[in-house]
Amino acid sequence: MTLLDLWLSRSIPMCLLLQSLVLMALCFPSASMCPKGCMCQRDSHLHGLNVTCSQSRLKEIPPSLPVDTVLLRLDHNQIGAVPDQAFTGLRLLRELNLSYNAVETLGEGAFSGIEATLQVLDLSHNRITSVHKDAFARLKARVIVDDNPWHCDCALQQAIGGMAHNHEAAARVLCRSSELRDQEGRPFLAVDTDLCNLAKRTTDYAMLVTMFGWFAMVISYVVYYVRQNQEDARRHLEYLKSLPSKPKKPDEADDISTVV
Secondary structure, three states: OOHHHHHHHHHHHHHHHHHHHHHHHHHOOOOOOOOOOOEEEEEOOOOEEEEEOOOOOOOOOOOOOOOOEEEEEOOOOOOOOEOOOOOOOOOOOOEEEOOOOOOOEEOOOOOOOOOOOOOEEEOOOOOOOEEOOOOOOOOOOEEEOOOOOEEEOHHHHHHHHOOOOOHHHHHOOEEEEEOOHHHOOOEHHHOOOOHHHHHHHHHHHHHHHHHHHHHHHHHHHHHHHHHHHHHHHHHHHHHHHHOOOOOOOHHHHHHHHHHO
8 A cells, every 4th residue: 555545545534524523513403502511502594593401490590692593581580670782793683581470670772673574472471561662663573471470560561562563462461450440351452541641640649639739728827827926016016005105204395385
């Protein structure tokens, strides 16, 4: 066997090994890319990663999510908040599952950066009571909001109004509490009252009552001041009347007699 044949016999397995390593790198993400407690698997159909962090006892959203994540499962954890821009950079994200967590409220930028691509957003079985009026404004995804203790107020009414394309989700919002007591336990879409105007009227009434209270206090003070001055003047006059008359001097009496 010549030296050339020997070199080729050793180079071919090496090339095959390198090809295998390249294919593995393309098909499977590295361990450093996958967040702790999660499992990452490449989806050849969606050309991205399926990141599953279900039942991982997470208390917050992992900060280092792969940028090519297309499906993110964070369900059945203890996540209590969705910070603004928590998913910024995940421009391929299509499905986000946050069900069965402890989220209580949603800010304006909770889903900033994923509005254009997100198709499904599951927020069911959380503790959400209130949301920013623009929390869902730019989302085109199908939003699932079942089983949350919603407080039906002006902000929620505006947020639901921004989900006109998502009537099914809006229909599933039940008022655990409400600005109107007779709406508690009823579907939010059954609320016919404009809660924003109701809140404005309530504020106007409060301001009117406050102004009336201050006005009444001023009037009461003025009346008290006038009456007090009148009483002081009356007492002073009575005091002057009670004083004895000043006696005349003898010289003055003689002068008077002379004149007469």
